[in-house]
Amino acid sequence: MTTSLQPVYALVPGANLEAYVHAVNSIALLTPEQERELGESLYYQQDLEAARQMVLAHLRFVVHIARSYSGYGLPQADLIQEGNVGLMKAVKRFNPEMGVRLVSFAVHWIKAEIHEFILRNWRIVKVATTKAQRKLFFNLRGQKKRLAWLNNDEVHAVAASLGVEPREVREMESRLSGHDMAFDPAADEDDESAFKSPAHYLEDHRYDPAVQLEACDWSDNASTNLHEALAALDERSRDILQQRWLNEDKATLHELAAKYSVSAERIRQLEKNAMNKLKGTIEA
Template identity: 70%
Template sequence: MGTSLRPIEMLAPVGNLEGYIHAVNSIPVLTAEEERELAERYHQEEDLYAARQLVMAHLRFVVHIAKSYSGYGLSQADLVQEGNIGLMKAVKRFNPEYGVRLVSFAVHWIKAEIHEFILRNWRIVKVATTKAQRKLFFNLRSAKKKLAWLTNDEANAVAADLGVEAKVVREMESRLAGQDTPFDAATDDDDDKAYQAPANFLEDRRADPAVMLENENWEEDSSSRLHEALTQLDERSKDIIRKRWLGEEKATLHELAAEYGVSAERIRQLEKNAMKKVKNMLAA
């Protein structure tokens, strides 16, 4: 294969965004054959090197999609980084047998992560929670770039296009026009105004002795129950769980398969059965 691997740090567009964009644009685009080979290696063999190459070769598409959301007043680097998370989720779920290119499959995941980021950060108070509200938010936000406050006719037209009532459009319009109240006092506020900031009215319970003791007891109980559950497993299952989940470095299925002289699928089955037993014992 003629694909070259770039440093994984490029997944985080920190520092000079223009330099990041130039770097990802220099990564060669995969041919259909190269993409399928890499996808098969990751899907069938859990080859993380292949997954990394799939991600790196598609970072340019994330940048292209993120640019279309530049009108929300949020950092372009943050939008790109959220889109990259969506890309990695898409690579994890992509099956080469789907018969489509990865970029077509990944568009949904990339946009979904960017949408979630915008809705979480565009306002302190959520402007959209249901699926219908989210659709209305992005469609109305796009229309408002060219319109001031909607007239009755314009509100009715938007409502008809999106299949909602006009009053729902009006409500979302008011949310879009709303302003956030600062959580902390502004630096130039005098003492008469500073005390009114919401931050001064919240109770900090982190140092509450009762809460601290409750959290400590919960952690000790959970740790004890987990240890007890592990003692009920056979030695091989116990070792697999420890190396797959409890060690600092997670062992792969293939590494454990080589150690025990069985297939990776057999290790996966043993792991699944052991995890099921542990969960049942913890829930008892």
């Protein structure tokens, strides 16, 4: 079976989206018999040409589905391209023996890819991660009857309709109402307004050279004082602190008591006295 098809290079959504839509709409739809024949060739014989024809014949449906997601401010061409990926995944998994048309089977895969693309790119900060949040993200706009914030009754109605908690509705509404902000000021902003950008009030002082030098000096000084304080202790006290606090595999009071032939209580007293001496030497 042969089908009149456009060249592959003409079927990539790009700058001329109108030409792409015209091209995919000019591809003839498959009859149920043609679709089954192609599906069987792909499913049983791994016929890639059959897969190609099935994909091309259904590109118009991807355009139709992608247009329903135009309200998220993302390029229509990108939405279509992601939907095409979902279509190809559906064709790869399509079993003609299931008794359903490919378009019905492919809707899930097309929407899934578009959903993932929107969630990755709609905001810099993720707004939906859990299953409930994803459901809210794609349904909340349709549930709202007006532009204003939902009142308490509407929140509970939306929550009941989508099977989520009211607090999740309020949280998602807040996320959807927020806006991304550029970290650096715009090139055309003057000095009086540039200070409002996050770059001026979210500065990370940890990487200030003066702060880093001070922290390094403090660390070196503390390390030196600790070694000097340990050296001032007697050998037994130093060993107890070493094994109780500094070694990776720390010894118990009973293990040290057996080593020095004293009681565990005596080891605890020696440890406490050594810690007090250590603290006094470092603070001196």
